[in-house]
Amino acid sequence: MESIVALPDVGDPLGFENGPYSPSVTSRSPRRSHQFAVRSVQPTADPRKAPLPLPTTVVAILAVTILSLPAPAKAWVQVGGVIEGTLVLDLGAAKKTAPRYAGASPMIRTMQPVPAVVYLTGSGLDARLIVATVDMDQQGGLFVPAALGVQTGTVVRFPNADPFFHNVYSYAGNGRFDLGRFPEGESREVTFDEPGIVRVFCEIHEFMRAVILVTENPFHGVVAADGTFRIGGVPPGEYILTAFHPDLGSLEEQVAVTDRQTVRLRLVLGG
Numbered sequence: 001m002e003s004i005v006a007l008p009d010v011g012d013p014l015g016f017e018n019g020p021y022s023p024s025v026t027s028r029s030p031r032r033s034h035q036f037a038v039r040s041v042q043p044t045a046d047p048r049k050a051p052l053p054l055p056t057t058v059v060a061i062l063a064v065t066i067l068s069l070p071a072p073a074k075a076w077v078q079v080g081g082v083i084e085g086t087l088v089l090d091l092g093a094a095k096k097t098a099p100r101y102a103g104a105s106p107m108i109r110t111m112q113p114v115p116a117v118v119y120l121t122g123s124g125l126d127a128r129l130i131v132a133t134v135d136m137d138q139q140g141g142l143f144v145p146a147a148l149g150v151q152t153g154t155v156v157r158f159p160n161a162d163p164f165f166h167n168v169y170s171y172a173g174n175g176r177f178d179l180g181r182f183p184e185g186e187s188r189e190v191t192f193d194e195p196g197i198v199r200v201f202c203e204i205h206e207f208m209r210a211v212i213l214v215t216e217n218p219f220h221g222v223v224a225a226d227g228t229f230r231i232g233g234v235p236p237g238e239y240i241l242t243a244f245h246p247d248l249g250s251l252e253e254q255v256a257v258t259d260r261q262t263v264r265l266r267l268v269l270g271g
C-alpha cells in the first residue's frame with residue numbers, strides 16, 4: 001500500500017503547535033551547590049499519576065520474547081503493525097529566515113538544519129512509556145540533536161558543551177520558557193507535560209534552532225537524513241499520521257494499520 005501526497009504548507013491545521021503546553025523548568029549547575037526550580041505557571045494534571053496501561057512497547061517486547069521461545073500450542077499475542085515511509089522535503093519552498101544580528105557571531109550564520117518529525121494521533125494509542133530524561137546538547141553552536149520526539153512527562157536537559165554562553169528558550173503556545181544564560185559545563189532542564197511542537201532557540205545565537213515533539217503516545221519519530229521513518233508496534237486501527245518540519249509546516253495522512261502488517265507511505269512536504 002502506497003500513497004503519494006503533495007500538499008502545500010498547511011501550517012498547523014490542528015492547532016497542535018499552539019496547543020496547551022505548560023512545561024516546568026528547573027535549573028541545575030554541577031559547579032554550584034545551590035539549585036533552584038521554576039515551577040509550571042499553569043499546573044496541569046500529572047499524567048504520571050494516572051493509572052498506567054500496559055505499554056504497547058512492552059507488549060511488543062513480550063510478544064517477541066514469547067514468540068522466540070518454543071511456542072506453547074496456539075499461543076497468540078498481538079504485536080501491532082508497522083508504518084514505514086519516506087518523507088520528501090521540498091526545502092525550496094522553505095521560508096527564508098534572516099539572522100537578527102547578521103555577522104554578530106564568529107560561528108555559522110545560516111539557520112541550523114532541523115529534521116522533520118512524524119507522529120500518530122487517534123484513539124487507541126494511549127500507551128505510555130516510562131518517563132525518561134533525554135539530552136539536547138549545545139555543541140559547536142548547534143543543538144544536538146536538532147530534533148527530539150518525546151512523550152509527555154519527559155525531562156529534556158540542555159547541557160552546554162561550548163566554551164561560551166547559550167540561552168535556550170521557546171515561545172511555544174502558552175508554555176514559553178527561558179533558561180537564561182549559562183556557561184560551559186552547566187545544564188538546565190525542562191519537563192514537557194503537555195503535547196505540542198516546541199520550537200527551541202538560543203537567544204544569543206540566532207541561527208541555533210531545534211524542535212521537540214511532545215506526544216501523549218510513543219508512536220512518533222524523527223525522520224532520518226535519508227528521509228525514511230518507521231513507527232512500529234502500532235495497535236491495529238485508523239490513525240492520522242502528521243509530518244512536521246519547521247520551515248514547511250505540516251501535512252496529514254490517514255493510515256490504516258493492520259496487525260503484523262507494514263504500511264508503506266511516500267509523502268512530500270512543501271512544494
Ligand SMILES: [Cu+2]
Nearest residue numbers: 166202204205
Ligand atoms: Cu547559543
